[in-house]
Amino acid sequence: xxxxxxxxxxxxxxxxxxxxxxxxxxxxxxxxxxxxxxxxxxxxxxxxxxxxxxxxxxxxxxxxxxxxxxxxxxxxxxxxxxxxxxxxxxxxxxxxxxxxxxxxxxxxxxxxxxxxxxxxxxxxxxxxxxxxxxxxxxxxxxxxxxxxxxxxxxxxxxxxxxxxxxxxxxxxxxxxxxxxxxxxxxxxxxxxxxxxxxxxxxxxxxxxxxxxxxxxxxxxxxxxxxxxxxxxxxxxxxxxxxxxxxxxxxxxxxxxxxxxxxxxxxxxxxxxxxxxxxxxxxxxxxxxxxxxxxxxxxxxxxxxxxxxxxxxxxxxxxxxxxxxxxxxxxxxxxxxxxxxxxxxxxxxxxxxxxxxxxxxxxxxxxxxxxxxxxxxxxxxxxxxxxxxxxxxxxxxxxxxxxxxxxxxxxxxxxxxxxxxxxxxxxxxxxxxxxxxxxxxxxxxxxxxxxxxxxxxxxxxxxx
Amino acid sequence: xxxxxxxxxxxxxxxxxxxxxxxxxxxxxxxxxxxxxxxxxxxxxxxxxxxxxxxxxxxxxxxxxxxxxxxxxxxxxxxxxxxxxxxxxxxxxxxxxxxxxxxxxxxxxxxxxxxxxxxxxxxxxxxxxxxxxxxxxxxxxxxxxxxxxxxxxxxxxxxxxxxxxxxxxxxxxxxxxxxxxxxxxxxxxxxxxxxxxxxxxxxxxxxxxxxxxxxxxxxxxxxxxxxxxxxxx
Numbered sequence: 001x002x003x004x005x006x007x008x009x010x011x012x013x014x015x016x017x018x019x020x021x022x023x024x025x026x027x028x029x030x031x032x033x034x035x036x037x038x039x040x041x042x043x044x045x046x047x048x049x050x051x052x053x054x055x056x057x058x059x060x061x062x063x064x065x066x067x068x069x070x071x072x073x074x075x076x077x078x079x080x081x082x083x084x085x086x087x088x089x090x091x092x093x094x095x096x097x098x099x100x101x102x103x104x105x106x107x108x109x110x111x112x113x114x115x116x117x118x119x120x121x122x123x124x125x126x127x128x129x130x131x132x133x134x135x136x137x138x139x140x141x142x143x144x145x146x147x148x149x150x151x152x153x154x155x156x157x158x159x160x161x162x163x164x165x166x167x168x169x170x171x172x173x174x175x176x177x178x179x180x181x182x183x184x185x186x187x188x189x190x191x192x193x194x195x196x197x198x199x200x201x202x203x204x205x206x207x208x209x210x211x212x213x214x215x216x217x218x219x220x221x222x223x224x225x226x227x228x229x230x231x232x233x234x235x236x237x238x239x240x241x242x243x244x245x246x247x248x249x250x251x252x253x254x255x256x257x258x259x260x261x262x263x264x265x266x267x268x269x270x271x272x273x274x275x276x277x278x279x280x281x282x283x284x285x286x287x288x289x290x291x292x293x294x295x296x297x298x299x300x301x302x303x304x305x306x307x308x309x310x311x312x313x314x315x316x317x318x319x320x321x322x323x324x325x326x327x328x329x330x331x332x333x334x335x336x337x338x339x340x341x342x343x344x345x346x347x348x349x350x351x352x353x354x355x356x357x358x359x360x361x362x363x364x365x366x367x368x369x370x371x372x373x374x375x376x377x378x379x380x381x382x383x384x385x386x387x388x389x390x391x392x393x394x395x396x397x398x399x400x401x402x403x404x405x406x407x408x409x410x411x412x413x414x415x416x417x418x419x420x421x422x423x424x425x426x427x428x429x430x431x432x433x434x435x436x437x438x439x440x441x442x443x444x445x446x447x448x449x450x451x452x453x454x455x456x457x458x459x460x461x462x463x
Numbered sequence: 464x465x466x467x468x469x470x471x472x473x474x475x476x477x478x479x480x481x482x483x484x485x486x487x488x489x490x491x492x493x494x495x496x497x498x499x500x501x502x503x504x505x506x507x508x509x510x511x512x513x514x515x516x517x518x519x520x521x522x523x524x525x526x527x528x529x530x531x532x533x534x535x536x537x538x539x540x541x542x543x544x545x546x547x548x549x550x551x552x553x554x555x556x557x558x559x560x561x562x563x564x565x566x567x568x569x570x571x572x573x574x575x576x577x578x579x580x581x582x583x584x585x586x587x588x589x590x591x592x593x594x595x596x597x598x599x600x601x602x603x604x605x606x607x608x609x610x611x612x613x614x615x616x617x618x619x620x621x622x623x624x625x626x627x628x629x630x631x632x633x634x635x636x637x638x639x640x641x642x643x644x645x646x647x648x649x650x651x652x653x654x655x656x657x658x659x660x661x662x663x664x665x666x667x668x669x670x671x672x673x674x675x676x677x678x679x680x681x682x683x684x685x686x687x688x689x690x691x692x693x694x695x696x
Contacts, residue, residue, distance in 0.1 A: 362563045
């Protein structure tokens with residue numbers, strides 16, 4: 001029989017026992033809905049985690065450090081006799097070199113320094129962190145209160161919420177107000193040119209110039225206390241994570257502004273002692289690549305230049321693996337309901353065979369082959385699977401939406417921004433309907449073959 | 464139309480035996496006969512004589528346990544299940560005592576059903592359905608369901624369904640069994656009219672007078688055997 005005729009007959013047969021077939025279809029729909037709801041949560045959570053992680057900038061970033069010759073205490077330490085190798089300094093020149101590498105979107109230093117924040121005549125110790133302008137669109141500042149910096153060197157600040165709470169019991173009221181930040185500006189000392197400089201009496205972190213002679217030490221630098229006023233323009237939950245080796249920044253300022261301040265950073269003393277350059281060096285440079293998939297290749301090139309690197313590619317792969325396993329488990333549990341629903345299909349179709357025994361005999365007498373009869377029952381199972389799949393996807397999507405709405409009501413109550421924790425992508429819609437049809441057809445196998453095997457003479461005699 | 468000698472269907476020592484507990488039932492036992500094209504044959508016998516079983520063997524709904532049933536020189540006993548389905552679809556039209564129309568379908572849809580099974584093109588179906596329905600004088604009942612028609616109308620609808628694929632042989636199993644006398648005569652006249660167009664008809668009945676009035680030939684069965692074969696004048 002032709003497919004159109006088959007489908008018409010199947011649909012007509014399903015309409016005949018509309019209540020029973022509707023309940024069976026509803027059973028399938030509930031099974032599919034449970035599968036879709038489970039998977040939508042799994043996928044939604046994965047997308048949420050990916051978005052949040054991507055927002056941190058960790059997965060398309062490579063953190064670059066100067067190579068260290070520090071001797072360790074472990075079994076792999078460098079033999080005492082080995083001469084320390086010379087590695088390039090992580091300075092402005094290195095930064096420009098890294099920026100020219102293929103597939104590098106931007107390179108910016110990790111600027112982080114201690115500050116005393118003065119607000120309302122009280123002083124609070126904290127850490128300032130420079131935030132590049134590119135973070136504005138990264139998603140890390142989605143849901144923040146207020147706005148992002150108006151420009152790369154605007155004298156504005158975004159406060160981390162916990163720090164804002166220290167300043168005011170009503171953090172939101174801080175927006176638009178000014179704070180004063182105190183910091184230590186670094187000023188390089190001139191290179192020693194004559195013994196006259198000996199005993200100049202100036203207090204410099206690098207010691208006297210005479211001490212430097214002959215040992216290749218840096219000429220050192222001075223630190224000078226400075227003050228600057230910043231306008232609070234936003235409040236954010238957390239600092240978008242950089243490498244963060246020196247503590248979380250709680251006062252965020254534009255990266256360019258942070259660089260212009262030439263503030264003395266945590267690593268300055270160590271770098272001075274290494275004596276590689278009189279110019280300022282960076283503790284860390286963050287190299288952001290255009291796509292996360294390019295991290296490995298770019299990282300390799302940076303290492304070849306003599307720098308140490310760190311990226312979260314492996315961690316990202318592990319997260320993907322964890323979610324794949326998580327989704328598989330959710331899928332299995334969701335499928336159980338569909339398996340139960342398939343028993344309903346078998347029951348419905350077996351009942352239909354009993355009720356339509358005589359009809360099957362008539363069909364065979366009129367020229368229906370075993371295959372025709374099998375296909376009619378198969379088509380009925382398929383139609384139930386299709387309808388159940390469509391309704392199931394709809395119900396599953398609604399369940400996912402309901403969970404998202406419920407979660408967001410809970411989160412709003414606790415002062416958190418809205419999140420999307422369920423997602424029903426098109427592949428899931430198609431997959432769920434296809435799976436529903438496949439399960440229904442599998443469930444229809446036995447009844448269909450049983451109907452096909454009916455002896456027409458006995459079937460015609462059946463009352 | 465006068466029957467010719469060319470056989471439409473033959474039975475050669477056909478038997479249909481089956482086991483019922485410890486008993487071997489000889490429903491049809493060593494029957495040989497030949498039915499010519501265009502013949503109107505009445506198969507007579509009491510209940511359990513084997514006439515319906517023989518009709519089912521001719522229809523290809525059942526297979527002989529021994530012997531042969533030949534239609535167009537092909538032995539139905541040797542055909543595959545699919546080939547038998549084609550035989551039922553193309554060569555045979557069947558009419559039952561209980562009409563066996565599908566209750567949820569209209570008259571038109573019931574008559575169209577064999578065409579769907581035979582995979583006749585959609586555009587060709589409607590004229591053939593109309594033609595078959597006109598032939599049984601039910602054109603006014605196209606959209607009616609079986610429950611909305613009288614017994615005689617239902618049987619005429621069943622005849623239209625049997626004719627729609629233009630079969631060579633019409634097999635009727637007690638076609639008047641569920642009808643009153645007048646309606647039964649009406650159906651018999653219709654069958655004779657159809658036979659007049661050249662179609663072979665084999666009709667199972669236990670009503671000898673009616674069979675004698677309308678059929679060309681009477682076959683008498685008893686205990687699975689063919690005990691009499693008489694051509695009527």
